[in-house]
Amino acid sequence: MAIRSVASRRTLTGLKETSSRLLRFRGIQTFTLPDLPYDYSALEPAISGEIMQIHHQKHHQAYVTNYNNALEQLDQAVNKGDASAVVKLQSAIKFNGGGHVNHSIFWKNLAPVKEGGGEPPKGSLGGAIDTHFGSLEGLVKKMSAEGAAVQGSGWVWLGLDKELKKLVVDTTANQDPLVTKGGSLVPLVGIDVWEHAYYLQYKNVRPDYLKNVWKVINWKYASEVYEKECK
Amino acid sequence: MAASAAVTANYVLKPPPYPLDALEPHMSKQTLEFHWGKHHRAYVDNLKKQVLGSELEGKALEHIIQNTYNNGDLLPPFNNAAQAWNHEFFWESMKPGGGGKPSGELLALLERDFTSYEKFYDEFNAAAATQFGAGWAWLAYADNKLKVVKTPNAVNPLVLGSFPLLTIDVWEHAYYLDFQNRRPDYIKTFMNNLVSWEAVSSRLEAAKAASA
Numbered sequence: 001m002a003i004r005s006v007a008s009r010r011t012l013t014g015l016k017e018t019s020s021r022l023l024r025f026r027g028i029q030t031f032t033l034p035d036l037p038y039d040y041s042a043l044e045p046a047i048s049g050e051i052m053q054i055h056h057q058k059h060h061q062a063y064v065t066n067y068n069n070a071l072e073q074l075d076q077a078v079n080k081g082d083a084s085a086v087v088k089l090q091s092a093i094k095f096n097g098g099g100h101v102n103h104s105i106f107w108k109n110l111a112p113v114k115e116g117g118g119e120p121p122k123g124s125l126g127g128a129i130d131t132h133f134g135s136l137e138g139l140v141k142k143m144s145a146e147g148a149a150v151q152g153s154g155w156v157w158l159g160l161d162k163e164l165k166k167l168v169v170d171t172t173a174n175q176d177p178l179v180t181k182g183g184s185l186v187p188l189v190g191i192d193v194w195e196h197a198y199y200l201q202y203k204n205v206r207p208d209y210l211k212n213v214w215k216v217i218n219w220k221y222a223s224e225v226y227e228k229e230c231k
Numbered sequence: 232m233a234a235s236a237a238v239t240a241n242y243v244l245k246p247p248p249y250p251l252d253a254l255e256p257h258m259s260k261q262t263l264e265f266h267w268g269k270h271h272r273a274y275v276d277n278l279k280k281q282v283l284g285s286e287l288e289g290k291a292l293e294h295i296i297q298n299t300y301n302n303g304d305l306l307p308p309f310n311n312a313a314q315a316w317n318h319e320f321f322w323e324s325m326k327p328g329g330g331g332k333p334s335g336e337l338l339a340l341l342e343r344d345f346t347s348y349e350k351f352y353d354e355f356n357a358a359a360a361t362q363f364g365a366g367w368a369w370l371a372y373a374d375n376k377l378k379v380v381k382t383p384n385a386v387n388p389l390v391l392g393s394f395p396l397l398t399i400d401v402w403e404h405a406y407y408l409d410f411q412n413r414r415p416d417y418i419k420t421f422m423n424n425l426v427s428w429e430a431v432s433s434r435l436e437a438a439k440a441a442s443a
Contacts, residue, residue, distance in 0.1 A: 058412040095363045151310050152365035152384040152402070174364040194364075195403035196412065204269040204404065 028075045030068040033061050034104055042112040046216045048201045056107070059196055063099030063175070070096055098175035102155060102190060109189050111218035121219035125188070125226040132167040142169050144210040147193045158189040158222070160229055186229050188222040242292065242315065244275045247322035254327055257424040262408050270404055271318040278311035292316050293389060300390040313385035317367060320387075321400050326427035333428035337435065344377040352422060354379045359399050359418045368418075370397040370431065372438045394438035397431045 036056055041049030070092040077085035111117035120136050121129060133139040139158065146169060147156035154173045161168050163184035170181050178187040191213055198209035247267060252260035278295075282288045287295050292312055299309035332338065332348050345351035351370075358381040359368035366383040373393035380388055388395045399405075399421050406417035 054411050062412070091363075154364075195407060199404060199407040200411070203265050204273070 028071055030071060031064050031100060033057075033064050034107065036107050038110075038112050038115065043110055043117070043216045046117075046212045047110070047198075051196075051198065051200050054200075055103075055192075055196060060100070060103040063096045063103065066092065067096035067100050095175050098177045098180075101177045102175055102192070105187055105190050106192055108221045109191075109218055110213075110216050111220070113216065115218075116220050117216035117218055118214065119219060121223050123223055123227065124230065125219070125223040128167055128226070133169075139169070140214055143189075143191065144207065144214075146171050147191055147210050148207050150193050153194040156191050156193060157185075157187055159185040159187050160226060161185055162229055165230075186225065188225055189217060189219075242275055242279050244272050245319055245322075247325075249327055254325060254425060257420045258325070259409050262405075265408070266400075266405060267318070267322065271315070274311045274314040274318065278308060278315055281308045281311055296387070296389055300386075310385045313387055313390075316389075317385065317387055317398065317400070320395060321367075321398050323430050324397050324399070324427055325421070325425040326429070329427045330422060330424040331426075333431070335432075337428060337432050340377055340435075351377075351379070355399075356415070356418050356422065359401050360415050362401050365402040368399050368401060369395050371395050372435060372442075375442070394434070394441070396434045396438065397426065 040052040074089050156171045157178045178185045202209040251263040295312040299306040341351045358379045362381040369380045371388040371393040410417040
């Protein structure tokens with residue numbers, strides 16, 4: 001059987017604020033895979049430990065590795081003044097840098113039930129959701145529908161439009177970060193709808209994944225971001 | 232099995248030309264059950280619903296694909312129509328005991344247009360591995376030349392003006408149950424063990440005749 005067994009293990013303690021480290025290589029800042037603040041199996045049964053381990057250790061790690069490679073190549077191209085090479089690298093930077101940005105947010109968007117995963121947002125974000133979407137159920141229904149409708153790979157987002165001061169639901173293709181849909185958009189909650197995010201558990205039934213993922217959405221984190229951006 | 236490039240207007244879910252377990256161990260029965268039985272079936276069923284009552288109803292699948300591609304500004308039925316076509320083409324691109332190097336005229340043409348079979352193999356592998364997100368890699372024929380093409384999501388060479396000869400599905404659902412994130416392993420397995428060069432040859436003959 002091709003499926004690997006999952007070793008659920010405690011990741012390093014503490015939630016790192018940033019995953020970047022300064023390496024003395026040509027002066028550019030490269031990135032490392034952020035640790036998850038919970039065990040791989042801690043989001044079960046909503047998301048299986050097997051998926052979490054592969055998603056984090058293989059997919060996100062690959063984005064980090066490839067992003068660092070693209071940044072090194074970019075640095076060289078910039079230093080040489082090679083404009084064509086710089087432009088040619090943009091898609092690798094967007095794919096892999098976007099993948100790193102999006103997944104770093106995603107791990108914080110999730111929490112085990114015993115640490116508040118699934119608990120509805122209180123405070124100002126809860127109020128804003130009711131104002132813009134009628135209710136949390138209304139928001140969930142809208143995001144789930146839009147997430148299910150993404151063709152191919154992508155993400156569905158709850159974002160804050162800082163300029164217009166309102167909440168928005170939007171989708172992005174592939175690993176495009178939310179900011180590619182609008183410079184004033186701040187991501188609050190992103191849900192990965194690439195097949196790798198759910199296939200081993202939910203197979204082709206993306207709507208079932210979208211129904212269940214809400215049970216482990218970390219509204220506390222989303223509220224923190226919202227309150228910070230609203231100041 | 233002679234693979235015709237034209238799919239009828241009946242929008243049928245045609246079974247692969249082999250039992251669902253026939254490609255094991257290279258592509259599992261479970262994968263075929265989901266990929267053909269659920270994904271491909273859904274594209275066909277949803278296409279039928281989508282064109283019902285519209286001017287596209289009853290039109291040949293290739294007509295719908297070209298029409299709804301709309302020069303890249305995709306109309307809603309494109310995804311289902313193209314994916315229905317792509318998947319039938321994909322099943323017929325494989326066979327039990329397939330893969331390896333072709334022979335005869337096909338090998339000669341690959342050597343002519345890629346310098347060697349190995350160079351073609353590498354280029355096809357690279358295209359399939361670097362199609363970011365969902366999509367397909369193809370061997371295609373245009374202007375009397377073979378070329379490797381990669382396309383995103385549901386796009387196929389028909390809308391790009393060339394004749395598809397061979398394809399590999401690199402949407403994650405095509406390989407995730409058997410290979411998880413290891414797309415390069417899936418591509419190698421496809422090339423070494425699954426490709427139906429007979430299908431490719433007969434499609435090439437059809438393409439040459441259509442171009443004449």
